[in-house]
């Protein structure tokens with residue numbers, strides 16, 4: 411792969427997957443607070459590629475963003491704009507991690523394509539991601555839309571870990587159809603697009619959208635019964651319990667498949683293997 415001097419931004423969950431695949435990359439973990447910081451970053455490291463995994467996701471979750479508009483818009487819109495402005499001038503390839511959470515529904519069964527206008531604005535976080543996506547379209551930037559990240563290693567940001575924790579705590583879980591990005595596939599596809607010098611927006615999701623209920627049922631049928639009966643609720647009922655509404659949506663992977671010549675592995679077909687590996691990691695830490 412001809413990514414000579416990649417620079418990864420952000421010290422969170424998604425950045426760790428890129429760092430694992432690109433051991434030669436510089437992993438910059440300091441806060442970038444100004445255009446000058448972004449300029450200095452580029453002049454001191456002279457990267458050929460930047461992967462922007464920095465952003466505000468809200469802690470413990472996106473509800474936090476509702477009451478922190480300035481911080482959220484700065485991290486999710488202004489920071490990417492600074493980066494795009496500097497990288498465009500300096501001829502550095504910029505990849506920005508976007509999100510599919512700007513949609514709601516399955517678009518009459520077709521999934522939302524990269525050309526479809528956002529139709530979900532129920533959270534400040536989602537609005538910030540939609541604004542950033544629109545702004546970055548005016549620059550030569552690769553925007554990769556991630557959706558509900560899943561991995562075979564437990565982590566508080568891994569969809570399966572989140573759902574198992576909700577179940578353990580007796581919290582209700584929403585049941586709606588969603589596209590999912592299996593993170594090793596997401597990283598692989600993003601690097602393939604970077605290697606081809608691509609710009610523009612790409613949905614990077616695995617085919618085989620599933621509901622949270624299906625995912626948990628697959629886990630419990632492999633490893634035994636749930637700790638307590640899980641209450642599955644509709645998105646409308648979940649909205650009554652949270653400060654920010656949550657997006658549930660299906661994205662089309664057609665553009666990505668055309669670009670890289672094949673579809674990512676089907677999630678439903680790989681679920682048994684992912685869950686088996688997940689269980690092995692759980693046993694290791696017990």
Ligand SMILES: NC(=O)c1ccc[n+]([C@@H]2O[C@H](COP(=O)([O-])OP(=O)(O)OC[C@H]3O[C@@H](n4cnc5c(N)ncnc54)[C@H](OP(=O)(O)O)[C@@H]3O)[C@@H](O)[C@H]2O)c1
Pocket residue numbers: 419420421422423424425439440441442443463464465466467468485489507508509510539556557558559567
């Ligand atoms: N995880 C998901 O479910 C998901 C889904 C779709 C898209 N995404 C997108 O993927 C990207 C990465 O998400 P993630 O899950 O890895 O989030 P994360 O674990 O919260 O990591 C984001 C990182 O960005 C850092 N950051 C924030 N503002 C910064 C700034 N001004 N300069 C430098 N670093 C800054 C944060 O540092 P602090 O912790 O110090 O604030 C944090 O380390 C985000 O853009 C997110 O919107 C995530």
